[in-house]
Amino acid sequence: MFDFIVGKYNYWIYIILMMIGFYAMMSKRNLIKKIIGMNIFQTAIIIFFISIAAKRGATLPILEHAHDGGEHAIEAISYINPLPHVLMLTAIVVMVATLGVALAIVLLIYKKHGTLEEDEILKKIEFQE
Amino acid sequence: MRILSLIIVILTAAVLIYGTLDMPDCANPDTPASQHVSPRYVTRAMEETATHNIVTSVLGDYRGYDTLGETTVIFSAGMACILILRKRRRQ
Amino acid sequence: MTDQAPILVILFPLMFAFVTPLLGWWKKDLCYPWVLCGLSLSTIFSIITLKEVLNTGVIHYHLGGWDPPWGIEYVIDHLNSFILVLVASISLLVAIYSKRLVKEENPEKEAYFYTLFLLQVTGFLGIVATGDLFNLYVFLEIASLAGYALIAIGEGQAPFATFRYLVMGTIGACFYLLGVGYLYMVTGSLNMADLSQILPNLYHSKVVMVALIFFLVGVAIKMALFPLHAWLPDAYTYAPSATSALVAPLMTKVSVYVMIRIIYTVFKPYYSIEILPVNLILGWLAVIAILYGVIMALRQVDIKRMFCYILIAEIGYMVGGVGLANRLGLTGAILHIMNDALMITCLFLVAGAVVYKLGGHNINQLRDAFKKMPFSMAAFAVVGLSLIGVPPTCGFFSKWYLILGAIEAENWIFIVALLLSSAINAILFFKIVEIAYYGEASHDHNEDSNGGNTIDEAPVSILIPLGVVALAIILAGIFSGKIVSGIIQFAVPPNL
Numbered sequence: 001m002f003d004f005i006v007g008k009y010n011y012w013i014y015i016i017l018m019m020i021g022f023y024a025m026m027s028k029r030n031l032i033k034k035i036i037g038m039n040i041f042q043t044a045i046i047i048f049f050i051s052i053a054a055k056r057g058a059t060l061p062i063l064e065h066a067h068d069g070g071e072h073a074i075e076a077i078s079y080i081n082p083l084p085h086v087l088m089l090t091a092i093v094v095m096v097a098t099l100g101v102a103l104a105i106v107l108l109i110y111k112k113h114g115t116l117e118e119d120e121i122l123k124k125i126e127f128q129e
Numbered sequence: 130m131r132i133l134s135l136i137i138v139i140l141t142a143a144v145l146i147y148g149t150l151d152m153p154d155c156a157n158p159d160t161p162a163s164q165h166v167s168p169r170y171v172t173r174a175m176e177e178t179a180t181h182n183i184v185t186s187v188l189g190d191y192r193g194y195d196t197l198g199e200t201t202v203i204f205s206a207g208m209a210c211i212l213i214l215r216k217r218r219r220q
Numbered sequence: 221m222t223d224q225a226p227i228l229v230i231l232f233p234l235m236f237a238f239v240t241p242l243l244g245w246w247k248k249d250l251c252y253p254w255v256l257c258g259l260s261l262s263t264i265f266s267i268i269t270l271k272e273v274l275n276t277g278v279i280h281y282h283l284g285g286w287d288p289p290w291g292i293e294y295v296i297d298h299l300n301s302f303i304l305v306l307v308a309s310i311s312l313l314v315a316i317y318s319k320r321l322v323k324e325e326n327p328e329k330e331a332y333f334y335t336l337f338l339l340q341v342t343g344f345l346g347i348v349a350t351g352d353l354f355n356l357y358v359f360l361e362i363a364s365l366a367g368y369a370l371i372a373i374g375e376g377q378a379p380f381a382t383f384r385y386l387v388m389g390t391i392g393a394c395f396y397l398l399g400v401g402y403l404y405m406v407t408g409s410l411n412m413a414d415l416s417q418i419l420p421n422l423y424h425s426k427v428v429m430v431a432l433i434f435f436l437v438g439v440a441i442k443m444a445l446f447p448l449h450a451w452l453p454d455a456y457t458y459a460p461s462a463t464s465a466l467v468a469p470l471m472t473k474v475s476v477y478v479m480i481r482i483i484y485t486v487f488k489p490y491y492s493i494e495i496l497p498v499n500l501i502l503g504w505l506a507v508i509a510i511l512y513g514v515i516m517a518l519r520q521v522d523i524k525r526m527f528c529y530i531l532i533a534e535i536g537y538m539v540g541g542v543g544l545a546n547r548l549g550l551t552g553a554i555l556h557i558m559n560d561a562l563m564i565t566c567l568f569l570v571a572g573a574v575v576y577k578l579g580g581h582n583i584n585q586l587r588d589a590f591k592k593m594p595f596s597m598a599a600f601a602v603v604g605l606s607l608i609g610v611p612p613t614c615g616f617f618s619k620w621y622l623i624l625g626a627i628e629a630e631n632w633i634f635i636v637a638l639l640l641s642s643a644i645n646a647i648l649f650f651k652i653v654e655i656a657y658y659g660e661a662s663h664d665h666n667e668d669s670n671g672g673n674t675i676d677e678a679p680v681s682i683l684i685p686l687g688v689v690a691l692a693i694i695l696a697g698i699f700s701g702k703i704v705s706g707i708i709q710f711a712v713p714p715n716l
Contacts, residue, residue, distance in 0.1 A: 148430030165408025209369030
């Protein structure tokens with residue numbers, strides 16, 4: 001039981017983080033808080049992917065002795081899995097791009113309604129109609 | 130609303146935890162993820178792409194098309210911000 | 221040139237998008253012909269790709285020359301190439317249509333609008349063409365980001381509606397990404413064909429099951445399937461006319477395509493249908509979506525919002541067809557992807573024309589519209605008949621296949637929902653026709669309506685695409701037998 005919990009340590013952490021973000025996205029009434037929740041949510045996924053890449057006893061995926069002209073045999077077991085890192089570089093960029101667009105939209109909302117509280121915006125929209 | 134989102138969060142967490150039960154342990158070198166596709170990147174990156182940094186060689190060569198998509202994402206985010214925030218010029 | 225056709229379909233809108241803002245700084249009027257040029261080239265190459273697939277079978281295009289599980293590949297089969305042609309040609313028509321509307325609704329922003337328009341189309345085409353799960357995610361995000369911006373510049377509460385769409389859309393995309401991660405963890409591959417080879421040995425694994433759940437929930441958010449549809453009506457109602465005509469028909473159809481790919485290609489039907497009760501859940505959600513959509517549509521006084529609820533009901537048709545899990549049902553679903561894309565495009569084109577000429581999208585503004593705008597309203601009549609399912613139009617044939625599939629699967633509730641929605645669509649259609657044709661016999665408006673009797677039709681750049689789509693709805697109906705026997709029967713997985 002103890003091994004079971006400790007062995008999957010990263011996965012438990014990622015689930016907890018993701019749920020914090022998910023809850024904030026759905027239940028917070030302030031738009032900026034929602035965006036913060038969205039970021040936590042996305043970061044949790046990055047932690048998950050990076051955890052897949054880890055290998056015990058392996059090092060960073062940068063080749064050592066590379067300039068010796070390939071005399072040393074390169075073994076896959078001694079370097080961690082590079083693919084999840086590549087995927088997450090792309091995902092981070094997507095995350096930043098989404099954040100930028102979200103903030104631009106929030107600015108537009110503030111210009112239009114004068115507030116960032118969801119309840120007040122909804123009230124104003126109802127009032128207009 | 131709060132109760133509803135709490136229920137959704139707990140349900141999602143339950144599904145995630147259920148999935149975690151069958152996962153291989155963290156940092157295990159024998160998982161399929163490290164066995165199927167990635168060994169080729171590590172062992173042959175040097176001869177095929179002549180780059181020490183394997184992440185770079187995958188990012189820029191093996192999966193370079195994803196990186197084109199990534200730069201396009203940045204471009205579209207930039208254009209999106211301009212489109213959203215640009216004010217009309219008053220004449 | 222023809223070996224490169226699959227990638228050129230996506231590269232033309234992408235490369236043209238990079239140049240559009242530069243052209244906009246130099247001469248603003250050049251943007252419109254430039255966009256038309258890019259999308260026409262894309263359409264031409266998508267047709268070449270379709271011909272190639274029909275002649276020689278599935279095309280595998282290796283990007284960068286790397287072999288599939290290591291590099292990214294494009295796999296173009298009958299299903300793909302068919303939807304590529306559909307997406308490219310509809311976006312070309314909407315681009316032609318957008319000329320006056322963009323000038324009217326978003327002056328000074330044309331260059332950026334068209335850049336994002338092209339990026340949006342690139343995203344859709346990239347999603348459809350790819351054979352790699354992560355590449356699909358990247359293009360999904362391009363399409364979503366462009367979509368958020370295009371919707372946010374709309375009228376009224378558009379920014380707030382877009383923010384809700386953005387939050388929901390991000391959850392959907394992240395769930396999809398999580399599904400990719402779960403599958404990668406147990407298989408080590410991201411290639412769809414490779415995954416479908418490895419996965420059958422892992423069908424007992426809980427990780428694979430959770431991956432499928434997250435894929436389906438993520439895609440369901442993107443397509444606005446019933447309990448996750450809440451973002452759609454607001455976002456598409458307040459969006460600029462040209463945007464809603466592009467995004468409303470295509471985003472949902474592309475998501476349905478992704479759902480078909482995941483259920484039938486990445487996972488084998490015997491896992492997603494027989495081991496897990498996916499078809500049962502989808503079937504019930506589809507029935508609820510259809511009934512909810514048409515009933516809500518009946519209650520609306522805003523025509524754009526009404527069309528949004530019709531769209532939610534139509535998604536129910538396709539998901540129901542996917543959930544039937546037999547040849548006829550899936551044929552109906554794929555045929556309905558085409559028919560519904562045409563019908564929803566036509567509906568939103570009419571809405572745009574009405575907004576342009578009559579100044580709003582309230583149903584009362586349609587009064588006497590038949591006299592003022594005879595051509596637009598004739599196109600509307602064609603869509604209305606197609607939505608009800610009157611034979612020469614295409615709506616009848618996809619409904620016919622869906623009903624045959626439901627009889628084979630003995631899913632009687634789905635048939636009842638289909639017939640009920642036809643009946644309610646008929647009521648809806650005649651309600652609009654009554655207002656638009658006869659007007660309201662009130663005395664106060666007599667003086668006004670004298671002036672309103674003259675023809676005051678929308679400009680040609682709006683009427684031509686409208687006419688083409690309306691004609692396509694009839695032609696797709698007349699030739700639907702040929703489309704099914706020539707393309708769609710090969711698109712349905714053979715082991716079904």
